[in-house]
Amino acid sequence: MSATAFDAAAAARAWRPPPLISSPLLRYAVYLGALAYVVLGVATVEVNWARAAEGMGRAAGFLGGFFPPDFVSKGDDIFEGLMESLTMTVVSTALGIALSIPVALGASRNLAPLPIYLFCRGIIAVSRTFQEIIIAIVFVAMVGFGPLAGMLTLTFATVGFMAKLLAEDIEDIERAQAEAVRATGAGWFSWIAWSVLPQVKPRLIGLSAYRLDINFRESAVLGLVGAGGIGDTLNTAFDRYEFDTAAAVLLIIIAIVLVCEYTSGWIRRKVQ
């Protein structure tokens, strides 16, 4: 036994944490390749320093145009755009959540049979594949300029977002609770309402508040492609070189986003 005694101290000295890539050849090849890529990449960026310096002056003038922000002279337009954005946000969030619940139920493998599951996962995938701007362009082409296109866009995006995250939560419910309610002889809807809903309700409320917040921010962007809202006002202000009005709009957007974010954070903390 003593001949083969294990020398822990020697083993500890010899031990090294295993490298990420075990073959040394491959390891150094990867390191060298990454280094070469960075060097070549930096070398190929062409910077016209003269033009950048010129731009600095223009940027200063441009930013100078922001001050002082002018809330008054286009006040009506700003107010109208703001109301449009808020309406768009609330309507699309409410509609999107209502539509996302059935999709989420269908997209939960523990509730839905395979064909329904695949169908609902398909809806989610399509909704999440495209960025809001692209969907907005499509809807603007379909229903014309204005807040309707924006509202449809946000609703569509909300369905994918909510359904995916809600379905994940539904798939994580405790089976025993669901089984117990089923054993009482409850019908399908009662079963969902009494065993699944209580388990996912905090998440549902939290996600809804979060999505309301996202939808307002998105609504400000969608105006840039003609889908209505405060973004439209902002875009128009830039087009007319009314930078002071644009600054006012930006400040209002920042304020509202802060309020939304704080409120939705507070709601989410409350329901946990």
Place this chain on the structure above:
Amino acid sequence: MPENAPPLLAITGLTKRYATGDLALNEVSLAVPPGQVMALIGPSGAGKSTLIRCVNRLVEPTSGQVVLDGAELTTLGRAALRRARRRMGMIFQEYALVERLTVMENVLSGRLGYTGFWASWFRRFPRRDVEEAFRLLARVGLAHMADKRADALSGGQRQRVGIVRALMQDPALLLVDEPTASLDPKTSRQIMRLIVELCEERGLAAIINIHDVALAQEFARRIVGLRAGRIVFDGTPETLDAAALTAIYGEEDWSRTIRRIEAEDSVAEPVA
């Protein structure tokens, strides 16, 4: 009332093979007369849980018949199955209360099989149901806890809520799955005593899956032993001897487990 009375529950040739190929139940036949409290013992994986879940079809049996009160359950359609489930109250190992609902809501969920969806959604249960709920909660000493959330209760209290929920169904049969598995010894005895008392008060039959042989012997009038999906013992607690335990669980020194019974035997038959 035993042998000659028509059985409340008659199981014939019940077999369950899971999709994985595991044979959980192998041609099990069992008759439970009205009002009989029966303990089902056996090692883990013997098929105890599967057996009671095949009765209310939370698990679909592969073949065989289950007849409750003269009605064949294995061929029922969905709606008829839900109606049949109302007559079978189920009590679970980890209580399986819906944790985010209140005690009263959990108790009333036992009436879901009798209540329409919208009535249950708005918690508008018939007055007599709510009255019965309070009566039963008072019976198990929890009337003052009615509006507490279920996850605020101790293990023993939760299991009593689970029992009340099952009783709310106005069942003829209780299916009880390891009611004491997560409770301390004293609470375990209280829960078993409560289940047996309530069965006597209401003339209910019960199948109680249980690991604890001593508890089974103390509280059940009949003991059925299951091993590898087959019934290997069926008799009164007094006849459960070392040979029977070996047949159910395998070779082990059973002298301490059954000492109590033998001590009683020696008092009864001093000559031997």
